Amino acid sequence: MIVCCANQCAYCGSSIVSGQRWVREKIYDPALNGSAPSYHRYHAEPFALQEGSCWEKYQMEQEMARTTAYAG
Ligand SMILES: [Zn+2]
Numbered sequence: 001m002i003v004c005c006a007n008q009c010a011y012c013g014s015s016i017v018s019g020q021r022w023v024r025e026k027i028y029d030p031a032l033n034g035s036a037p038s039y040h041r042y043h044a045e046p047f048a049l050q051e052g053s054c055w056e057k058y059q060m061e062q063e064m065a066r067t068t069a070y071a072g
Contacts, residue, residue: 010058023044025039025041025042027039
């Protein structure tokens with residue numbers, strides 16, 4: 001059995017199967033200085049009956065966190 005987390009969605013935690021669209025986000029971590037860059041992957045297409053994809057929801061949460069920080 002081959003286990004690899006490379007195709008796991010960082011937002012919902014479920015795996016991204018081949019054929020599904022996904023988005024890659026580079027992770028900037030100073031602790032990883034000198035080592036190979038790592039990436040987060042997110043579903044780029046919404047699941048059935050859902051309004052936004054994991055990527056869209058993730059970006060919305062980031063935006064909300066920024067807004068809250070400025071407001072506070
Ligand atoms: Zn997902």
